[in-house]
Amino acid sequence: MFFRKFAASKTGMQQAKELRAFLFSQQLADGLRITAAILLPAFLLYQFGLLATGMTISLGAMCVSLTDAPGPIIHRRNGMLITAFTAFAVALLTAIVRVNVYTLGVEITALTFLLSLLQVYGMRAASVGNAAILVMVLTMGQPRTMHPLLHAGYILGGSLWYMLLALFFYYIRPYRPAQRVLGDCIREMASYLSIKAFFYDVHTNLQDNYEKMVAQQIVVSEKQDAVRELFFKTARIVTETTPMGKRLVATFVHTVDLFEDITATYYNYSTLRNRFAQRGILKHVATLINSLATELDHIGIAIQTNTKPPAAFVAADALSALKKEIDAIQEQEPEENTLILKKILVNIRRMTQRIQDIHAYFNPAMPFIKSNVDHTLFIGHQPLDPKVLLHNLNSTSTAFKHAVRISVACLIGFTISKLLAYGQHSYWILLTIAFILKPAFSLTKTRNIDRILGTVAGVLIGAAILFFIKNTTAHFVLMVLLMLGAYTFLRTWYVVMVICTTAYIVILFQFLNIPFITVVQERVFDTVLGCVIAFSAGYFLFPDWEAHQIKNHMADVLTANAVYLQNVTQALEGAEPDRIEYKLARKTVYVQSANLSAAYQRMVAEPKSRQYDKTVLHQFMVRNHLLFSNIAHLATLLQDAPQRTAYPLAARTKKAAQKLEVLSKKLNSETLLPEPNNATAQTHIEAMEETATEDMSLKTSVDFIVKLCDDIEVTTKAILAT
Numbered sequence: 001m002f003f004r005k006f007a008a009s010k011t012g013m014q015q016a017k018e019l020r021a022f023l024f025s026q027q028l029a030d031g032l033r034i035t036a037a038i039l040l041p042a043f044l045l046y047q048f049g050l051l052a053t054g055m056t057i058s059l060g061a062m063c064v065s066l067t068d069a070p071g072p073i074i075h076r077r078n079g080m081l082i083t084a085f086t087a088f089a090v091a092l093l094t095a096i097v098r099v100n101v102y103t104l105g106v107e108i109t110a111l112t113f114l115l116s117l118l119q120v121y122g123m124r125a126a127s128v129g130n131a132a133i134l135v136m137v138l139t140m141g142q143p144r145t146m147h148p149l150l151h152a153g154y155i156l157g158g159s160l161w162y163m164l165l166a167l168f169f170y171y172i173r174p175y176r177p178a179q180r181v182l183g184d185c186i187r188e189m190a191s192y193l194s195i196k197a198f199f200y201d202v203h204t205n206l207q208d209n210y211e212k213m214v215a216q217q218i219v220v221s222e223k224q225d226a227v228r229e230l231f232f233k234t235a236r237i238v239t240e241t242t243p244m245g246k247r248l249v250a251t252f253v254h255t256v257d258l259f260e261d262i263t264a265t266y267y268n269y270s271t272l273r274n275r276f277a278q279r280g281i282l283k284h285v286a287t288l289i290n291s292l293a294t295e296l297d298h299i300g301i302a303i304q305t306n307t308k309p310p311a312a313f314v315a316a317d318a319l320s321a322l323k324k325e326i327d328a329i330q331e332q333e334p335e336e337n338t339l340i341l342k343k344i345l346v347n348i349r350r351m352t353q354r355i356q357d358i359h360a361y362f363n364p365a366m367p368f369i370k371s372n373v374d375h376t377l378f379i380g381h382q383p384l385d386p387k388v389l390l391h392n393l394n395s396t397s398t399a400f401k402h403a404v405r406i407s408v409a410c411l412i413g414f415t416i417s418k419l420l421a422y423g424q425h426s427y428w429i430l431l432t433i434a435f436i437l438k439p440a441f442s443l444t445k446t447r448n449i450d451r452i453l454g455t456v457a458g459v460l461i462g463a464a465i466l467f468f469i470k471n472t473t474a475h476f477v478l479m480v481l482l483m484l485g486a487y488t489f490l491r492t493w494y495v496v497m498v499i500c501t502t503a504y505i506v507i508l509f510q511f512l513n514i515p516f517i518t519v520v521q522e523r524v525f526d527t528v529l530g531c532v533i534a535f536s537a538g539y540f541l542f543p544d545w546e547a548h549q550i551k552n553h554m555a556d557v558l559t560a561n562a563v564y565l566q567n568v569t570q571a572l573e574g575a576e577p578d579r580i581e582y583k584l585a586r587k588t589v590y591v592q593s594a595n596l597s598a599a600y601q602r603m604v605a606e607p608k609s610r611q612y613d614k615t616v617l618h619q620f621m622v623r624n625h626l627l628f629s630n631i632a633h634l635a636t637l638l639q640d641a642p643q644r645t646a647y648p649l650a651a652r653t654k655k656a657a658q659k660l661e662v663l664s665k666k667l668n669s670e671t672l673l674p675e676p677n678n679a680t681a682q683t684h685i686e687a688m689e690e691t692a693t694e695d696m697s698l699k700t701s702v703d704f705i706v707k708l709c710d711d712i713e714v715t716t717k718a719i720l721a722t
Contacts, residue, residue, distance in 0.1 A: 060158025
């Protein structure tokens, strides 16, 4: 987040860098567009005494903005168009049936179920459902002064107005979204690299730093997926028919290769510290890696802001100095094996070259060649097939259980609001339920806390503005700024979005001549009541605990690592591996590892009685990370080999890959594994044996991979036994 990074910055220069990145970020661009699209209709029509009409049009614009998440323009356009007509139909239906409380209750129950079930088609489809639910709830709360068809027509008009505005901004600068998402991805990779640097800092706790690294790996994986989705589903980029399209694709390919090099840099850091901490060389390694991370961050900001980066960091002198330091250690103590330091030096050189390749983005004379690769292989495809929906109409489907949960909770909230008859805005209860109740209990829990804290903070801010500032022009300006804050952090920082939204609603109702004290009381009461209902529904109504899914994620990770290892085995056999298959396997490992880590983090936020043994699961994740890091390291060694050679080691890696596949099947079937061979299985990770020859380096790497597979078998057996 911008403000977190901004607050963590140590110097004015760093703060200025973060501020500059934020001002050119996609989230601020989205916030400005959404604020303008919502505000303009209401403001302009207010000048002609048509405030009710303007606010209804603004409502349509606001609902469609929920589906306008970053992504390929064709997906954005189709999503907005579908939302516009869905919103029209829902608004018309709601305006007709709301005259009777029973028909309205039936509509709420049926539509919340059906619209929530749209999540089976992906996040954008889920946002279409959320937008339609928002239209339904807000239409319930509007005065009955407008004909249903006219009301729905204004909603449709506002929806189409927003869509045209969004498309206009895209077509005048079509590459800006791609530059922003790529720059953001590179910056998160820079953060990942800086976390890696802390492993060489003797004052850093290795366990804490590992957890930070795994968390950041999830972020990087998500950002890379966002880039793939945008790049490879956008015609003008994926076809690489323009210089900018070629430049963007080539740069992204370099960033993925760099991420592999960063990932492949795992060593036994405890042993490394014990051997070299007193010599000061590890501090120099950390400083050099941090310098590369800073350089990468500068590149990310420059791409994001469409500007030139500062002068490139020249690593040649630092690399030369580090080499001399390693040679000096070898000369002073010939018995000290410095091969591991030399491996670190080689890897840093490789990363330096990758960063130079990325830096070529800014060279106008650099000829980027069309890759001639079918990039659609690297992205997922979600068909809008009715069979997908029908397949999920059963009690074992997570989407089905969530849809039932939402439907029942909203019906309970609606019933309570009618029984209490408290205030004029009881529909806020339904809004709270619909937008904080998530498929995962941990997310519902987090949203509950953020919603309550954000609402309380928002009403205090809004009330303070109205109480201490009496100028209506100042009220309007502050309301617009709060709207901008709300829509800027709509998808990235929920609690800030709630604070800004609540504060600007308090001010807005003051403009509508509704006393802000009344609004504050209703807002807090309805929010707390909605949160209680949503939390209770998430805990008691068809709960879908993460522990029930964790074994599936583990099985997916093992399968992905098996395929990745099989691809590297081809190189060990002397064959030329298919680069596309290799990169697909590499991508799958990163994605599945990130999915497992995310599932683990969600699980630990759930009640302890619903969790697996966190220690064993964490050990599995550590060994999984070590495994794909060392497979990547083995791939790097084979790439550096002067010629293709068949190694007898291939039989061992092939057998290890088969073991991973067997473990994956066991996890899916939850069948206990046979006792492992104690001669090969070990329950802890030891230092890699250091050797001086290239063939022995390969053997050492293969030995470690095989041992890791044995260790994973032990961990998997422990998990299956629980």
